[in-house]
Amino acid sequence: MGNFLRLMSCSCLLILTGCWDSLPIDERGFVIGSAIDMAGEIQDKNYDITVTHQFVVPGNLSNLSQSGGGGGDKKAFQNISATGQSPFQITRNMLSLTDLIPNSEHLKILIISDEVAREPDLFSSVTDSFIRDHEMRREVKVMITNGKAKDLLENESDTEQLPSRHINNIMENNIKSLELIQSVRVGTLHQYLLNDDSYVLPLITLSGKDINYNGAAIFAGKSDQQVGTLSNEEIKGLRLVKGDITNGMLPFHIDGELMIYEINTANSSIAINTANPEKMDISITINTEGFIAEMFGSRSLLDQQYINKIEKEISKKIEQTVNNTVKKAQQELGIDFFNFSSILRQKHYDVWKKIEKDWEDGEKLFSQSKVNVTAKAIVRDIGASDKAKDDGME
Template identity: 25%
Template sequence: MQRKRRTYKIALIILILPLHLCGCWDYMDVEERGYVLGVAIDKSEEVILNDNNPEYMPLEATGEVYDFTIQIPVISRSQSKPYGQSGASAEKPRHWNLTIRATTFFEANRQYATRTDYPPFYSHLQAIVLSEDAAKGDIGKLLDMFLRDPEMRRRTKVFITPGKAKDVLEVIPKIDDYASQYLAKITRNAYKTSRLLHRTDLGKLSEAMHAKSSFVLPRVIATEDEIKDAGCAVFDNNKMVGWLDEIKTKYLKWISGYAKGGIVTLNMPGKEQYPIVLELRKLKTKQKPVVSGDSISMNLDIKAVMNIGEVSEVGFAHAEDDEYIHELEIVAEDLIKRQIESTIDFVKEKYGCDVFFFGRSMRRYEPETWEKVKDNWNEVFQNVKVNVNVMVQIKQLGLIK
């Protein structure tokens, strides 16, 4: 009998317990949140703001001053968009950009609460944009809250712009409603072109900073209604040291094995007026260090499967000629090899930092040597000889007659 009563009591507790657990302790209605889609960080200009300016905030501590801008969607305007109409309204933008001048983002974040009745909420953050001036300082301190706060997503994309970061968020896109979403979506086109970076979210950035390794972040520029994502910024010791153009960015991705797609354009000997476009379908990159005494070299083997995308020569007579296709593969291999070697030499001479993940390959294949050189790896990297071997296989010729 007592056993039955105990069973009933346990069953009753199990039934009652969910009534106390349902719901959420920090519950807030969806329409009461200020969903932050983008953040821009600019180095503050030497302009004195008075307390009548909403961007002004009295500072308690000394330090570098930045302009922090957040982008909040104006949901009511987006919902009122006429059927079939894309982009922002001609009368009013569908976003609200708020700027606060402060020494840290956390204090700026709390200061936003003095200007909006919707508390900022960052779980839907799409993009963080830093200006070149801000990125030349230690970006670790600027991104500390984003890496520390549990509300932030590790897949948020990070970008660098040579102009003002705030201007990127001011873009009124022709298709999307918000510049932040537009910017984050561009990275999905990495399978179309290797001239833009795509593995540049907060999670990857955090790994690089904690490993104290060099890294790259995508370069973006903006006009009134358009954003371009191509090229990249080079970072060493968490500070921006310069830029890589679009072509060097492409071959940086080939070297590191992160190219998902893209094209290579070349000319056959004696036919410089007829460019041929090859499309990358599959890429396999293998980095293998070779240690001989105090000497370190790196064998870089690249295998690429490509298609013929376009031929400018009218009446292309060699379309099904195996000998010509083989010659085309050799020309492509030579071009890619020269571009890769040029990219490596440029980074060595100009920046002297390893953005190709050679250090990671050393740690994997030569752990004992890596322990000896890891503390001054950038110096060692500049003297590493890289042996480049490229193999190109052209499989598809397209629909031809």
């Protein structure tokens, strides 16, 4: 009996001491968004950065929501900035600026200024602590801005109390747009950094009080340095190459009239012929299905020959869009942001090991590769009307 009581006492002690380091919720400072800016010029590879964390002020959330948005007297957030060379160290130094302990469990977004992103190896250095932080979820969205990153965390919305949550919601609303790249999470960014593959990240800008989510920042995989940007039209080409599209709008012209093709599904297949490693053949085949969402003119869509002509024009438009993006990658930047390198590594490993140092650098074999694009578009539905207007209405 004595042994049993001693065993129970030890068990109780273990249970009671399990949460010895827990903090009361009112002492935690929940960070919902973070921003990183350059604090000054880089000298001899030494730099200072400014990290801004957006803390939620829970006591003011209900007040603002009752007033219908961001027009309350008290803000539901507090932005705190500090400067140094290490985001981890800077965050620890913030303890002297607030009576709350920073907690990143609810972090939604990480915004980084392009001043930071354009410095070789600096981007990977400043994101390292966000990748390693055991408190942080792998779903945090990472994005680039061409202005001050912390300014975006100050931009209040009429419909949302927390600027970080407003930006996060904007990033989520890219489902039906072919011009927007999908959000990139910290977990995905970690894979990019490990593989040395070039990649793209979403680009957001602040124009007055409006946040524009368009364009993309291109990063060279070797240096993890931003080397350029993609326009909305070029993003369409990138996404069509990547495939796996479930929604997207593609405007095109036929017989001088504008028509809108709404993509329901799109997939792509990529084959690389490595017979001549110094001039590889990359074949991209893109198949889409969709419907006519809008049209101008009076031609009937019940005419199968006209539908066939429309499908050819859509296919031509897809090929032209993709070829323009490929041209940007090969001739202007020499950067394989399509991740053809990943296909080579997976399916032609022996060849890849021989040429990997010359893919984007050295002999620049990516730029010398021949890329062939073939598209086939299918129109499954013409909508509720077979034409935009009657001939007699003209």
